[in-house]
Amino acid sequence: MKSLYSLNTRLVLSHLAVSLISIILMASFAGRFIFRAALAETEHNLQGLAVAAGNALVLPIQEMNQGTGSQEHIRDLLLQLFADNPDMGFTVYTNDGRPIADNNTTLPPPATRTNAPEVIEALESGLGRGVDIRRNVGGDEKMYTAVVIQREIEVLGVLRLEVPLRPTQEAARRSFYVLLATALAITSGVGLFGWLLANNLARPIQVLTQASEDMAKGDLSVRVRPSGPQELRRLAEAFNSMASRQQTNVSELRAFVANASHELRTPLTVVKLRAEALREGALQDPEVAERFMSEIDTEVDRLVRMVNDLLDLSRMEAGMVANQRTTVNLTAIAHEVYETFSIRASKASVNLSLDVAPEISTTLGNEDQLRQVFYNLVENAIKYTPAGGQVEMLLRPGPKENTVRFLVRDTGPGIPPEHLAHVFERFYRVEAIQSRPGSSRGSGLGLAIAKSIVDSHGGEIGASSQVGNGSTFWADLPASG
Ligand SMILES: Nc1ncnc2c1ncn2[C@@H]1O[C@H](COP(=O)(O)OP(=O)(O)O)[C@@H](O)[C@H]1O
Ligand SMILES: [Mg+2]
Structure with missing residues (x-):
């Protein structure tokens, strides 16, 4: 629907208005000019003829005055002169205004x-000359030019020529029409140009508007083909990348909800099955009852842990965590985490060691969160390293200036490269890698949480691994002080 307010209409109308106004102005000025110029030229030509013919009449008039010539002689001379100009009329007057010769057989009045x-x-x-334009007796518009016939200073008479103005006006009108037609052609050209320009502008905007409306209705697969001027192309590209991002976000969200539900369903199923079994008689057998109760307990613990993890993660990703940034002593944290795991490590016959470079420093951030990062990395290393293995914790200057690197290296099974790229994703677990018997099955959220924390601290997290040769996880944080 094209309203008067649409870009298209406005551009076309404004182009047309400008060119129409110019045409009207031009036509009125040029028209007047053309007619005037035509008249001036006719007058000039007629006067030239009159002067030339007047000169030729000097002698015949003198002869007539002396009685040797005659009026008929003068008339014949002029008829002969203007023989090939049938429209031309002439009259010869004496110097006191008496007519003596005329192209008509009857003489006009004095x-x-x-x-x-x-x-x-x-x-x-x-x-010595005069001009007039008037209608003759027959009603035709005519131009009259008179020049005196002169011999030295003596005025012998007047020759008057007359021509109808119609051919002159006709010629002028023709020129004017040609001009007008040209101007109209230019206007249409300008109008067409305006229309094309408007389309070039309005079409991409319409396309973008349509696409935005589709997207607002929920269709995230809409894309537009960038067209039109540069600015609109950029707008279209921005729209496309926005749509793509939105689409990715939505599908990530869907995957997340599906994963989370799946993860929660497993322990819930166990709890439900055990509770049913207890009600249907397992309570009678205290040994079985005890086992089922402790299974329920473990699963509920897992559920609580997972829900807490999920909550932390979503809070962090929504940027909702109050960022009380303080100076955090990373050396102290490394020692704490080392203490926390040393008993667990020795129970599992894993040799846990800690090595802190003396100059190692502090970072600006949230202490609890940073402890969580160290904790999650060490927990994994111990969990996935078989008995007799080694887990090293290192704290040293990072590869980039003013960074601190916390690194955990183990002698576990290693992670195949196709999985290594994904281990920081939520719920991602490498099914082929068995955790040590006895350790509980993880939620797959530990590394995602660590990454989210490190990201929010302006750091970087990464891993390298070779199957059979263990894994190395590291977190680089900006150093402070
Ligand atoms: N040190 C490691 N050695 C081998 N595999 C590991 C190691 N750390 C993590 N992984 C793999 O990455 C996955 C994701 O780790 P994480 O996010 O901590 O989840 P979770 O430990 O709960 O399974 C683990 O399930 C495991 O397959
Ligand atoms: Mg873990």
């Missing part, structure tokens, strides 16, 4: 100010 003002003007103005 010249007066009313019937032949040009003749009087030629005789009296001192310039």
Whole structure:
């Protein structure tokens, strides 16, 4: 629907208005100019003819005055002169305004100010010529030019020529029409140009608007083909990348919800099955009852842990965690985590060691969160390293200037490269890697949480591994102080 307010209409109308106004102005000025110029030219030509013919009449008039010539002789001479100009009329007057020859057989009346003002003007103005435009007796518009016939300073008479103005006006009108047609052609060109321009602008905007409306209705697969001027192309590209991001976000969210539900369902199923079994008689057998109760207990613990992890993760990713940043002593944290795991490690016959470079420093951040990072990395290393293995904790300057690197290296099974790229994703577990018997099955959230914390501290987290040769996980944090 095209309203008067649409970009398209406005551009076309404004182009047309500008060109129409120019045409009207041009036509009125140029029209007047063309007619005036045509008249001036006719007058000039006629006067030239009159002067030339007047010169030729000097002798015949003198002869007539001396009685040797005649009026007929003068008339014949002029008829002969203008033989190939049938429209041209002539009249010869004496110097007191009496007619003596005319192209018509009957002579006109003597010249007066009313019937032949040009003749009087030629005789009296001192310039020796006169012009007038008027309708003749037949009603045709004519131009009259009179020049005096002169021998030295003696005025012998006046020659007056007359031509109909119609051919002149016709020619002028033709020129004017040509001009007008050209101008109209230009206007249409301008209008067409405006229309094309408007389309070039409005089409991409319409396309973008349509796409935005589709997206607002929930269709995230819409994309637009960038077209039109540069600015609109950029807008289209921005729209496309926004749509892609939105689509990715939504599908990530869907995957997350599916994963989370799946993860929660497993322990819930166990709890449900055990509770049913207890009600249907297992309570009678205290040994079985005890086992089922402790299984329920473990699963509920897992559920609580997982829900807490999920909550932490989503809070962190929503940027909702109050960021009380303090100076955190990473050396102290490394020692604490080392203490926490040393008993667990020795129970599992894993040799846990800690090595802190003396200059190692502090970072600005949230202490609990950073402890969680160290904890999660060490926990994994111990969990996935078989008895007799080694887990090293290292704290030293990072590879980039002003960074601290916390590194955990183990002698576990290693992670195949196709999985290594994904271990920081939520719920990602490498099924092929068995954790040590006795350790509980993880939620797959530990590394995701660690990554989210490190990211929010402006750091980087990464891992390298070779199957059969253990894994190395590291977190680089900006150093402070
Ligand atoms: N040190 C490690 N050695 C081998 N595999 C590991 C190691 N750390 C993590 N992984 C793999 O990465 C997965 C994701 O780790 P994580 O996010 O901590 O989840 P979880 O420990 O709960 O399974 C683990 O399930 C495991 O398959
Ligand atoms: Mg873990």
